[in-house]
Amino acid sequence: MQVTAELLKEVGLSxxxxxxxxxxxxxxxxQVELGMFGAMWSEHCGYKNSKxxxxxxxxxxxxxxxxxxxxxxxxxIGDGLVAVLKIESHNHPSAVEPYQGAATGVGGxxxxxxxxxxxxxxxxxSLRFGPLDEARNRYLFSxxxxxxxxxxxxxxxxxxxxxxxxxxxxxxxxxxxAMCVGIARRDEIMRARASGPGNLVLIVGADTGRDGVGGxxxxxxxxxxxxxxxxxQVGNPFLEKLLLEACLEVLKTPHVVAMQDLGAAGxxxxxxEVASRGGVGIEIDVAKVPRRExxxxxxxxxxxxxxxxxxxxxxxxxxxAVRAIFEHYDLQCAVxxxxxxDGLVRVRxxxxxxxxxxxxxxxxxxxxxxxEGIESTKIAELRARDVLAVPDLAEHGDLxxxxxxxxxxxxxxIGSREPVTRTYDSTIMTNTVVPPRVGDAAVIRVKxxxxxxxxxxxxxxRYVYLDPYLGGAHAVAEAARNVSCVGxxxxxxxxxxxxxxxxxxxxxxxxxxxxxGMSDACRALGVPVVSGNVSLYxxxxxxxILPTPTVGVVGRLADVRRHVGMAFVEGGGVYLVGALQAxxxxxxxxxxxxxxVAGAPPSLDLELEAAVxxxxxxxxxxxxxxxxxxxxxGGLAVALAESCIAGKIGGRFDVSAVLAANGGRRDxxxxxxxxxxxxxxxxxxxxxxxxxxxxxxxxxFQRLGTAGGDGFEIEGxxxxxxxxxxxxxxxxxx
Amino acid sequence: MQFGVITFPGSNGDHDALSxxxxxxxxxxxxxxxxxxxxxxxxxLVIPGGFSYGDYLRAGAIARFAPxxxxxxxxxxxxxxxxxxxxxxxILTEAGLLPGALLRNKGxxxxxxxxxxxxxxxxxxxTAGLTPGDVLRMPIAHGEGRYYADSExxxxxxxxxxxxxxxxxxxxxxxPEADPNGSANAIAGIANEQxxxxxxxxxxxxxxxxxxxxxxGLKILSAVLQAGIDAATARV
Numbered sequence: 004m005q006v007t008a009e010l011l012k013e014v015g016l017s018x019x020x021x022x023x024x025x026x027x028x029x030x031x032x033x034q035v036e037l038g039m040f041g042a043m044w045s046e047h048c049g050y051k052n053s054k055x056x057x058x059x060x061x062x063x064x065x066x067x068x069x070x071x072x073x074x075x076x077x078x079x080i081g082d083g084l085v086a087v088l089k090i091e092s093h094n095h096p097s098a099v100e101p102y103q104g105a106a107t108g109v110g111g112x113x114x115x116x117x118x119x120x121x122x123x124x125x126x127x128x129s130l131r132f133g134p135l136d137e138a139r140n141r142y143l144f145s146x147x148x149x150x151x152x153x154x155x156x157x158x159x160x161x162x163x164x165x166x167x168x169x170x171x172x173x174x175x176x177x178x179x180x181a182m183c184v185g186i187a188r189r190d191e192i193m194r195a196r197a198s199g200p201g202n203l204v205l206i207v208g209a210d211t212g213r214d215g216v217g218g219x220x221x222x223x224x225x226x227x228x229x230x231x232x233x234x235x236q237v238g239n240p241f242l243e244k245l246l247l248e249a250c251l252e253v254l255k256t257p258h259v260v261a262m263q264d265l266g267a268a269g270x271x272x273x274x275x276e277v278a279s280r281g282g283v284g285i286e287i288d289v290a291k292v293p294r295r296e297x298x299x300x301x302x303x304x305x306x307x308x309x310x311x312x313x314x315x316x317x318x319x320x321x322x323x324a325v326r327a328i329f330e331h332y333d334l335q336c337a338v339x340x341x342x343x344x345d346g347l348v349r350v351r352x353x354x355x356x357x358x359x360x361x362x363x364x365x366x367x368x369x370x371x372x373x374x375e376g377i378e379s380t381k382i383a384e385l386r387a388r389d390v391l392a393v394p395d396l397a398e399h400g401d402l403x404x405x406x407x408x409x410x411x412x413x414x415x416x417i418g419s420r421e422p423v424t425r426t427y428d429s430t431i432m433t434n435t436v437v438p439p440r441v442g443d444a445a446v447i448r449v450k451x452x453x454x455x456x457x458x459x460x461x462x463x464x465r466y467v468y469l470d471p472y473l474g475g476a477h478a479v480a481e482a483a484r485n486v487s488c489v490g491x492x493x494x495x496x497x498x499x500x501x502x503x504x505x506x507x508x509x510x511x512x513x514x515x516x517x518x519x520g521m522s523d524a525c526r527a528l529g530v531p532v533v534s535g536n537v538s539l540y541x542x543x544x545x546x547x548i549l550p551t552p553t554v555g556v557v558g559r560l561a562d563v564r565r566h567v568g569m570a571f572v573e574g575g576g577v578y579l580v581g582a583l584q585a586x587x588x589x590x591x592x593x594x595x596x597x598x599x600v601a602g603a604p605p606s607l608d609l610e611l612e613a614a615v616x617x618x619x620x621x622x623x624x625x626x627x628x629x630x631x632x633x634x635x636x637g638g639l640a641v642a643l644a645e646s647c648i649a650g651k652i653g654g655r656f657d658v659s660a661v662l663a664a665n666g667g668r669r670d671x672x673x674x675x676x677x678x679x680x681x682x683x684x685x686x687x688x689x690x691x692x693x694x695x696x697x698x699x700x701x702x703x704f705q706r707l708g709t710a711g712g713d714g715f716e717i718e719g720x721x722x723x724x725x726x727x728x729x730x731x732x733x734x735x736x737x
Numbered sequence: 738m739q740f741g742v743i744t745f746p747g748s749n750g751d752h753d754a755l756s757x758x759x760x761x762x763x764x765x766x767x768x769x770x771x772x773x774x775x776x777x778x779x780x781x782l783v784i785p786g787g788f789s790y791g792d793y794l795r796a797g798a799i800a801r802f803a804p805x806x807x808x809x810x811x812x813x814x815x816x817x818x819x820x821x822x823x824x825x826x827x828i829l830t831e832a833g834l835l836p837g838a839l840l841r842n843k844g845x846x847x848x849x850x851x852x853x854x855x856x857x858x859x860x861x862x863x864t865a866g867l868t869p870g871d872v873l874r875m876p877i878a879h880g881e882g883r884y885y886a887d888s889e890x891x892x893x894x895x896x897x898x899x900x901x902x903x904x905x906x907x908x909x910x911x912x913p914e915a916d917p918n919g920s921a922n923a924i925a926g927i928a929n930e931q932x933x934x935x936x937x938x939x940x941x942x943x944x945x946x947x948x949x950x951x952x953x954g955l956k957i958l959s960a961v962l963q964a965g966i967d968a969a970t971a972r973v
Contacts, residue, residue, distance in 0.1 A: 152847050156878065157788040159749025241747045241791030331770075333746060426847045430876040430943050430950075431786075433753045438950075448948065450756070564948065 006031070014041025020370060027364055035302050035350060035357040039365065042268035042306060043275055046539050049369035052505040053537040056515055059522045060532040066494050067531050072280075074115040074195055074264065076533025077187070078495040080559050082452045085189045087121035090129075090182035090460070090499045090555045092538035096235045097179040101146025105179050106154035106238040107310050112183040113160060114264035114313070117247050120193035120254045121185030124434055125447055126155050126427075128165040128181050129460040129499070129553045133174025135415060135736075140169075143177045150238075151181070152426040157240035158247070161435055162427035163445035166460050169415045172468075175543035180499040180536075182555040184458055186449060193254050195263040196281035197316045197342045202260050204274070204287055204340040207329055208246045208312040209239065212295035215269070215308025242311040242334075249332040250313060256328070258321020260342075265312040271305045273314040274340075275348055279366040286349040287340030289357070301352040316342060374505065376512030386469045390587040390602035396669040396720075404640070404673055405721035407596055409731040411637045411674065412644060414595050418735020441649065442568040443488035443633050446560065455563025457491030459556055463636065464549035465589045466604035471513040473604050475520030475552055480612050480678055481635060482556040483528050487616035488631040488681060490566040490623030491558030496525055498535040498554050503547025505539050513550040514539075521552060527609035528616070530556065565624045569632035570650035571710035574687035577646075577656065579639065580697060580704045581615045582608075583664035585675030591636040592674035605677045611702070612679040618700040619681050627693045630684040640673040640717060642682050643707070644728050647715055653725045655716045656708035673720060684710065738965045740766040741779035743809065743825075745800045750786030750822060754942045758783070761945030762958045771803040781818040781862075781961050782809065784825030786878070786940060796839065796881045797827030806832055818862035818961050819934045823879050826926070826936030835929055835936045836894065837886030843919025847880040851950060852917055854902040854925045854939055855909050861901055861932035863957050865964045872909045873902075873953035875939035877917055882938040884920035884927070891921055902926035902937050 011021055014037055024032055024040055032040060046052055062070040068085050069077035075089035093108025109126060116123045128151055133140040155162045160183070197204075215236040253259055261281065263273045270292070278285040289304040299307075315336075317325050322338070329336040343349070348365065350358035396404050411417055424439040436455060437446035444459035461482035467474030483493040498521065503510040525532060541548040560566060571577065587593045588602025622628045630650070634642035639661060647654050658672055665671040683704075685693040690706075697704045708718075716722040740758045744751040751768055758766040769776060776782060789800035800806070806828075813819055813834050821829040829835040842848055856864055856871040886894065894900050902925040906915040916923045918938070926937025941954030 156847055156849075156880075157747070157749070157791065159752075159787060239791070241788060241793070244749060244788075245746055425849055428847070428849045428878040430849065430851075430878060430940070431749065431753065433756055433943050433945070433949055435950075436948055450760075 014038055015045050016041050020044060023370060027368060028360065033358055035305055036360055038302050038306050039271045039358060042271050043365040044369045046537065047267050048272050050537055051369055051371050052539060053500065053514065054371045055373050056518045059518055061522060061526050062531050062533065064531040067533055068189060069192065070533050071535060074118045076495060076497060077119065077192060078533060079189060080449065080454055080456065082454060083189050084449060085187050085192065086456055086557050087116050087119050087185040087187055088495060088497045088555065088557050089115045089534040090180055090497045090553065091536040092499050092501060093179045093181065094177065094501065094538050094541055097147055097177055098175065100235040101143045102150040103235055103237050105147040105150030107236050108179050108181045109151055109154040110238045110240065110243050110310055111266050112181045113158060113243065116183045116185035117250055118195065118262045118264045119187060120191050121187035122251060123160045123183050123185045124432060125184045125445065125458055126160050126162040126181065127458060127460050127555060128162065128179065129462065130165065130167045131173045131178035131551060132169050133171055134169055137174060140174055147177065147179055148423050148426060154238055154240045156428040158244050159431050161429045161431050163429050163435055163447065164439060164459050167420060167423065168464065170464065170549055172546065172549045176541050176548050178501050178548065178551055180553045182460055182497060184456065184557060193259065193262050195261050195277050197261045197277040197283050197285060198281045199260055200283065200342050200344040202316050202318055202342040203322060203338050204285060204342065205315040205317060205336050206292055206312060206339050207315055207336045208334055209242055209309050210293045210295035211304055211307045212309045213299060213303055213307060216303050216306045236308050236310050238310050245332040245334055246311055246313060249329050249334055253315065253325050253328050256321065256324055258317045258325050259315060260318060261316040263314045265314060267308065269307045275362060275365045277314060277316060278348055278362045284343035284345040284347045284362060285340060286343050286351065288351040288353065290353040291337055291339040293335055293337050301350065301357045305350060374511045375508055376515045377508040378512050379509040382469065385601045386603050388601040390593055391668065393597045404669060405723055407592065407674060408640050408644065408721060411592060411595060411641050412728060413731040413735050415735055416591055417637045417641060419733045420736065422736045436563055437489055437566060437568055443485040446489050446563065446566050448563045453562050455560035455566065457486045457489045457558035457560060459485040460553055461485060462551050462553045464551040465594065465600055467517055467550045467552060468600065469589045469602065470604050471516035471550060472520035473607060475517035476524040476607050477604065477678060478552055478554045479521050479524035479528065480607060481633065482554040483530060484616055484633050484681065486556045486558035487620045488633050490620050491560045492620060493528060493530045493556050493558045495557045496530045496532045496554055498532055498552055500537045501541055501548065501551040501553065502539050503542045510547055517550055517552045524609060528613055565626065567623050567628055567631050568649065569646050570630055571646045571652055571654060571684055572629045572650060573652055573711050574709060575629045575684045576690040576709055577654065577707045578683045578704045579680060579707055580619060580683050580702055581680035582611065582677060582703055583661045583705060585638060585665060585671050585677040587671055587675050590638065590674065590676045592638065592670065607678040614700065614702050615679045615681060618697055618702045619683060622683065622693060622696050627685065627689060627696050628683050629686040632682045634680045634682060635676065638674040638676050644715060646682055647710065647725060648729050648732055650710060652710050653712040653714045654708060654710040655718065657718045658707060660705050669720060673717065738764050738780045738962050739778060740764055741769045741776055741782045742766060743782060743784045743805055744768045745771045745789035745803055747789045747791050748785050748787035750942065754783045754785040757942035757945040757954065757958060761955050762962060764962060769805060771805045773805050774808050776808045776812050780965055782812060784819065784821040784828055785942065786823030786825060789824055789828065796824060797831040800828045801832040810834065813934050816931060816933050820863050821936035822940055822942060823938055826938060827881065829934065829936045834934050835927060836890050837884055837927065839881050840883040840885050841881050842883055848917050849878040850917060852877050852939055853905050853907050853915065855905040857900045857903050858898040860898050861928040861935050862964050863935040863961050864901055866960050867956055870909065872905060873956060874951040875941055875944045875954055877939050879938055882918040884924040886921060894927055897930060899928045899930065900924055901928050901935055
């Protein structure tokens with residue numbers, strides 16, 4: 004084999020990395036080995052740029068049962084149960100073939116959950132696109148939404164929450180992050196660690212074809228458009244449903260030693276990872292792998308990313324029982340190899356050995372890079388800009404408070420998500436207590452217990468762009484706040500770090516600082532990171548995406564009946580809990596109305612954040628609140644409008660205290676953004692009790708008014724019929 | 738009363754039907770895999786929602802050929818109560834146990850939402866004891882739920898009282914907005930002539946607990962239970 008620069012580029016290895024492989028192996032690698040190294044040492048599988056940074060995350064806590072390193076993380080939720088959670092990106096495939104890219108993203112994350120022996124109970128997705136006035140972005144948007152619904156609906160796992168954000172920086176490089184949550188018995192969790200030499204290695208599910216050959220490498224290069232569509236896999240949710248039921252049934256038998264799904268880098272990563280985690284060797288014969296196409300060589304079989312496949316390690320005496328279960332579900336299952344004790348990954352093609360590499364060479368010996376991060380001066384200048392230089396709201400003309408409110412409500416980043424969420428089955432499995440569009444987070448019950456889980460994804464990428472440390476902290480704080488706003492205690496984080504090319508110092512700076520910010524917020528709020536995924540090289544042309552560390556939070560409700568949504572009810576007093584000061588820095592208002600992404604994002608006092616969240620969820624648990632809603636993008640006026648829209652009720656509010664706290668700037672008072680702020684409504688007649696509770700907790704609060712009537716009024720600033728407010732909000736994505 | 742839930746490869750509402758009957762109705766129930774050929778041990782059958790056989794070819798088109806369907810047809814002919822929900826409704830029309838067909842929704846996209854339906858007839862095993870005019874709130878989740886039949890069939894269905902549920906607003910009125918998929922005559926569910934086989938697009942098995950938004954679906958499951966108890970009492 005002639006090793007040329009082109010060949011190395013194709014497998015995604017540098018000349019130095021190739022040299023390292025030759026040195027460690029003591030010989031030149033075979034073609035199959037080279038392909039396997041390319042996949043295992045890619046950023047996608049090997050985390051070579053991010054591994055040193057990821058160590059900064061807090062990953063321990065009293066509830067943590069499984070931290071990072073397995074297919075998914077797990078936290079104790081009581082009653083002998085765990086919540087299993089993971090988020091993963093499918094950005095590059097979705098940029099090329101949006102429907103299948105998003106669909107297989109859902110399929111992959113669901114497999115990560117049931118591989119652990121957990122039944123998947125909820126799906127979420129966090130999406131980022133370029134503006135919808137470009138045809139290509141509309142195509143990507145509708146394809147991605149269609150793929151998510153098409154796969155999740157068929158599989159029968161409800162899609163209950165998520166977030167969508169539009170910005171020109173995502174044109175050509177959309178982000179598709181899919182999250183899944185499952186539930187398992189704590190003592191029945193399965194891990195992907197092969198053990199016991201002589202145990203059998205099975206491949207189960209779909210046939211192996213050429214689809215997705217080289218996908219992991221492809222996900223770690225800058226320009227997905229330069230590659231071709233053939234790399235994107237095609238999903239079959241019907242087959243996945245059978246695989247899901249069969250695997251959960253097989254895991255109830257005592258015969259399974261380990262289970263690992265075939266995701267990125269297919270058979271290569273799954274065999275290497277089960278062997279590596281178990282500290283053993285593995286030998287497989289690619290000739291025994293059932294194929295979809297003729298003429299496939301060992302290289303293609305080892306690097307295929309055909310979907311809906313699972314690697315199962317079983318004890319030999321259990322083979323017949325395991326096989327019978329898969330056959331019941333009409334799934335084929337082939338014995339392709341054995342666990343060995345020689346610490347080698349050995350791949351045969353019939354009689355011929357085509358690869359033989361020490362397991363640890365693929366994993367532990369993967370080089371890692373610690374780079375120097377330097378902040379972009381352009382961004383530092385943007386952050387320093389005086390955002391109050393823009394003119395304040397006026398009494399007349401285009402820039403009145405009511406005109407700005409209607410524009411914000413009708414903007415794609417704030418308006419109704421109903422056209423999207425209506426295409427996702429959110430009620431299947433009969434667990435959904437707070438469905439999409441009703442609360443700040445979704446709430447599902449855990450059958451057979453009083454426990455509920457609240458789930459949400461979030462990240463404001465503008466904040467991260469303008470200040471990666473602060474923005475990273477905000478992403479954690481806001482996702483946790485959303486979970487607190489339905490009454491749950493945040494218990495675990497899963498994260499998906501979407502960034503540009505880390506080899507560029509200004510991108511590495513963003514990645515490193517965002518992780519620092521996230522880590523500090525996780526510590527302050529007591530939520531460990533239990534799983535995650537890194538997606539780098541998100542660039543098209545020379546421009547990187549906005550840095551987007553998506554955060555998924557799972558929260559726990561001891562009594563699922565004690566929850567609230569965001570909808571105001573007639574007659575209850577409405578309070579703003581948290582500080583009154585806001586800023587236009589990094590705000591949706593500044594971007595939409597004045598066309599600027601600039602200024603310092605809101606400051607974040609993590610102690611206040613923790614206190615506000617605790618006060619809010621305790622108020623809900625004690626029955627002192629009728630509604631709660633985080634005030635985020637669009638500020639106070641938008642949050643008030645959203646809670647009125649959800650409650651189908653108007654309201655009259657007085658924000659004079661907020662105006663005074665913001666130096667009389669009307670735009671800042673109404674549309675400025677801030678952390679640690681929640682709208683909390685007392686049930687009718689419950690004002691005194693709620694005020695006493697907030698006072699006792701020592702968190703700042705301000706009464707704003709009462710919900711009622713069919714007009715939406717902020718005294719002295721704007722008064723609109725509720726129907727007009729609703730109309731503007733509804734039209735945002737249609 | 739022993740319930741059976743017919744499960745095909747790709748069914749995904751089977752767990753919900755089992756939960757609704759076990760936890761909501763508190764009756765014994767077991768899944769029936771599509772390869773079984775005898776269902777005579779059951780007093781009532783539910784064909785749940787999902788994407789049987791991946792909805793390949795056409796929703797329900799392949800499931801009708803499954804081995805269990807012959808037994809289901811016999812069960813129907815003998816007067817046994819059968820409820821087809823969503824994909825189960827599609828399978829029943831494909832199998833000829835109910836008239837008409839389910840086409841793609843008028844908006845061409847999948848719709849997941851809560852709807853109201855009005856009980857139009859209580860002369861079926863699954864609505865006995867309900868009052869015509871009662872409004873029930875249940876979820877829908879389907880891409881192919883637009884009921885279609887030729888005008889002759891529609892007239893016959895209406896005249897015979899075989900239209901069992903109609904999409905309405907919360908106040909019980911038929912309006913264009915209340916019909917989520919463009920069904921003929923706003924039909925959400927129908928029965929066969931004998932009234933023992935009923936198919937509907939909304940999901941009563943997802944509405945068995947007020948915590949989930951509604952327990953109206955239990956009224957449908959309870960109706961067949963009560964009818965069964967009455968019949969058993971009469972036999973004694």
